[in-house]
Amino acid sequence: MTETTPSKLCDTPRNAVGRVGVLDISARLFREQGYGAVSLRKIAGAAGIKAASIYYHFGSKDEIVVAVLDRGIRVVHDSMRQAVSALPENTGAEAILRTAIQAHLRALLDLSDYTSANVRIFGQVPQPVRDANLPLRRAYEAEWDALLTRLRDDGALKRDVDIRRLRLMLIGALNATLDWFDPDRGSADALSRSYADVFLNGILQRQDT
Template structure:
């Protein structure tokens, strides 16, 4: 009888939520409450499982955070890459940049808790977590740098534009919208057009000399 009991325990599913379910719940909590306010117990309670069940999938809270940070960037990266790649060969630089800007912004504001959580908690997490997320982050930055460099080589960007600084300024401005964007006062699509207009055309009227 004892052997049968052990066998049944071993064959039983570890928990009904699963790894992705834990990540989904945790991403929402981190987006809403920040890094410091969310514990493994809070994640387990929100997921409707016992705290110990999380250890079937993750060794620690920070392991969960790294996974969320990675997914948050990968979602935006893949959507941005696909949007640019889908454009016909010979597409003008303005259209390309509008596609990249719009995709990044919509991914932040419309797609998932992962992208929002990534931006909101990255500055709160320990250095070890940032270091673990660095390869994923660097890959997305490299995608932007390569795109901007290609446009500069084509003569679409001014030759004296510092690509790295431009990318930092652009992505930083887009990410900051999470702090104030209100979907009741306008769509992410309209906001992306406004940002693209400012970055591509400037804000000052040209004065005739």
């Protein structure tokens, strides 16, 4: 862990940024600059408070990071689960998958600095921080595995599809859009449609023989 507090006994911050405000600012900084470049002093400066005031809410930089990572997973997980749950009971497999893909991308690209920060810094943080976030990450992966398994069992997916590998490929491709997505050149919804077309229909032109 890094930048641990010398004492929990500090005065209440005069600035009303609060715990949520510190997290919001931290998520934006981590998304923009990565884990290593962001210090408690930099977070405090962006929040307009003294660095010592952060210790009123958090014991260390990595305690903030865990909270940012956890919220990032919750945002995208809730978005995907709610979008799929809202579909009519008789919705077909293609519409279900398109909805799940769209919800994941919108949460990642449009809705929250937390989701973007989670993807961008997870591989940069110390192992104890990753370990603290893993239960929520595993729960989201299990949500996808359950969805894909249900579709396979219903006959909508090929019987020999490896669910874990399919999920890793799908989520990995969606998360990688953070490196190049430009909202000025198209929306997250348009991108989700393009990705869904490729995943569901392939890229090769079928020719009758």
